Amino acid sequence: MHSSPSAEPDPQRWRALWVCLIAGFMTLLDVSIVNVALPSMEHGIGATPADVSWVVSGYALTFGLALVPSGRLGDDYGRRRMFLLGLALFVAASVLCGAAPNATWLVVARLGQGVAGGLLNPQIIGLMQQLFSGRERGKAFGAFGATVGLSTAIGPVLGGLLIQGIGVDQGWRWVFYVNLPIGILAILFGLRLLPKDARSGRKRTPDLVGSVLLGVAVVLVMLPLIEEEEQATAPRWWLMGVAAGLLVLFVLWERWLGNRGKQPLVNLKLLTVRSYSMGSALGMVYFAGFTGIFLVLTLFFQQGLGYTALQAGAAMLAFAIGSAISPTIGGRLVHRFGRPMVVLGTLLVAIGLAATAWLVREYSGANTAFVLAGPLFVGGFGSGLVISPNSTLALEEVPPAEGGTAAGVLQTGQRIGSAVGTALGGSLFFGELGRSHGDYHSATALGLIGSTALVVLALLFGVVDVLLSRTRKRRSTTQSAPPAAVSGSVSGLAPAETASVSLTSLETHEVRRTTTGADNTFALDAPAGTYLLLVQAGGREPVARHVQVGAEPVREDVGLARSVRLTGTVHAIRGPFPGAQVAVLDAKGQVQRVTVTDEAGHYTVDDLFPGEYTVVVTGYQPVAEPVQLTTEGPARFDPLLRLVSADKA
Template identity: 70%
Template sequence: MTSVDRSARQAGEYVPDPRRWRALSVCLLAGFMTLLDVSIVNVALPSMQTGLGATASDLSWVVSGYALTFGLVLVAAGRLGDDRGRKRMFLAGLALFTATSALAGAAQSGTWLVVARLLQGVAGGLLNPQVIGVIQVLFRGKERGRAFGLFGATVGISTAIGPLLGGLLIQAFGTHEGWRWVFYVNLPIGLFALYAGWRLLPRDTVAAGARRTLDLVGTVLLGATVVTVMLPLIDAEKGLAGAPWWLLAVGAALLGGFVAWERRYRRRGCQPLVNPALLRTRSYTMGTALGLAYFAGFTGIFFVITLFFQRGLGYSPLEAGAAMLPFAVGSAVSAAVGGRIVSRYGRPLVVVGVAAVAVGLAATDVVIRWFAGDGVALATALPLAVAGIGSGLTIAPNQTLTLDEVPPAEGGTAAGVLQTGQRIGSAVGTAVAGALFFGTLASSHGDYHRAAAFGLRGSVALVLVALVVGIVDLVLGSRRRVT
């Protein structure tokens, strides 16, 4: 960096970092690894049961515990990154994620594995807001859209390719020990990303006196809110009747207390965990609501289709993962394209993307319900590809538009709130899809085609909620331009 660039940056002007694209590749690699662990574990659960002797309760917490602790720390981690330095928090989260991956792979009991997964979720929650925060700082204008397009492609690929990669690892290393490599695969990736991140990420430039005390009361209130909302949703995967739904009322009360505290804390001249002005920004609040609803539908499809192919049709983990490839490929390609054109088309692009997902999933539902031949995976390839293309036009552009009016200094916190909504949405989607799938399976005496179709209809309904949010945002935006 030249002395002129350094002076301009110190004056608060935007100066493109010549290493920004290489720094982005490091962030995407680390983000891919943490998001991959959301889906890759699903196909390894039978292997864990065989090789480790894990109980059904252990297996449930291996999946759900990661999602719970991941969502629990996102906002606080984003605030720490904004205030204390994103590079520092990124490297700390990445180091912890790599270490806990090794701990999980070396597990000698179900309890050991569950504890490792809980810690791994904390590490993923520490890391992910820094990725979006770094993008906010390093990129502006159309370049930011391209960067978020690549991030959206990473989200889509990591979620869809997880079952395929997990199946490959189990096939390569055997049913008894294959599950360990689902975690060990993170070690070389994590170590490389640590070195590259230390070399390539921009130095933290927290001005003297800018460090603020973390809003501990707000952190505890928001954390308790997330836990009380997510626990019944996670428990509902086993059955709606037994879930502690009364916790949702507790969560609503805690959320009200959190909002009241943040306003009071702000009036006292302190920096709250979440700046209330952030929540008064229409593009941010509507985009966050759309993301929550969309991820509810988006996550549920993988849960249902994986169960359908493996349990219903007897596919191997590898074959079940391969069946999702059309979605992954479509999502990756369209996310990169969507990131490039979002500045031209804006929110209508997101609405088109969500509509394409709804159409693709509805067509997949019809195929699964009525196609009884051997080539079900082939028959679902086209509609899943359509849904994947729509997904790529939804996630990345929505991320770009949602954060467009957020100051870079608030980027990590804003990302934390946005991703917390997505985690809650994922829990909602899995609970709805799971309840519909297993409920229909029981009432239809083991008809997996019917059960999967009903599970997918739940996902379609949630995607349609996201579509309504997007349309309302378009209407409000047009009225604002008129006035």
């Protein structure tokens, strides 16, 4: 039998996290680093504008289509196994990309690299959820968020350095070869540090038919857009009609699978949750808008203004810096302001892109990169207020049992949006470039206007969602509603501190949430049924209760206990003992915390809750003593270790 989730945490979990972060950094780096290498690819192997679009958008497309099936493969066959497989395939595909003798080889290898990245990414998230819980999980995901921002900012500059150092003809190859040493190190450390896979139960068959239908439909949407870039033949716009028919077949197929209790690629029932459907639509359209700017601006800086790859990468740093600063702010404020904050972020992006488009068209003086830095920073700052907060709000009302699938579908929509948006941006750019006989200013401005239009469409989705939410709240307040089904008070909070309260239906899994008011009380409406009431506040042990809601209101008063600290010094006969392992077990014998004494023999264990524990110290002969923790203040336990031989004597 394998251990329960509450068993002793993996002692190598933080080292394993570094393996996950390195792999995540590598796959995300390949999104941003390639953009500055596109002109080098055109020069080195004669890639056409259509080839360039496929290199960027093809990766996003296959990456997105692989996400949901890969998440289920990790659940069924083991996350460690799928992580290492995805990592090995990603490295192999990177080598094939770097060794490409022609553009067709490069595009096919890039599509394979996207599949490998889509296989790898869900395992990273799954391993982090498996290895960490509570506050540690928050820290782990915070580190992953920082990795995302770092890879976005470093990618263009690193790509520019490689191309400038190695040369325009061959430098683009090292944009892919750089993954080889990183990937090999990650595989070696992953074999050693990642937790072994436990045996799983029934294997679920991935929805390959749904993946093919959706993938072909998106490709048929992209094809005429990419053909427009070539301007060699008339674009086959009728393919979009075929794509619409395939999308209808995809919806019918997904519904058929869902009605028979099987595992569809997209659970269509999720789209009945308004916040999720609106958030998914906003995310897909927004990603279609803002991702296209990187292709257009890269070509503008390098081919239009004659910048080197390094200069072009540095010129786009303003957007990356803005998008790295604001997510922390958005994460703190999203639950206070909700969708209006996402609307504000989308508005900032639209303003930033529109201003960039205007300046590109009208300004032809020196130091263009510095002139564009301001509006690009505004756009990047707004982007950070959109992406993560929108995902948080979209998943907020999704039943917990569907959370993983919903998140995967949300990311798939974003990747498909990225693929279509990049193709659209390239189509507008190269089309205008041909019509204007090489006017890069007008071509870039048109591409940016197209991106701005898509961002404005995403903005409209956000505004509609806000208006619908306010209309629903207004209707609920004007009706003579009965008293709240569940109400109560929360004791143990500090002045001005609030607690989050959630009420989850055990029949429908629908979640209702609120926070305590100034008087530390809460109230939630709910129909009759059985619920799980969960009350949480920072630094306190959560309280969960079963609640039966009937015709009469239910009162539940909750007391939250503050977490306490256990400290001490481990001594041996000769004095303080460094390097001793201190484990804290709860009343059930399950390990809650593990630490090691420092050079002075001191140890500190935080985030324990009042109750009875057993402290086990190992160094020489193990020592185990009961400890009673209370809310009155930090507890202290100073054990004495003895040599085994001395005890036997």
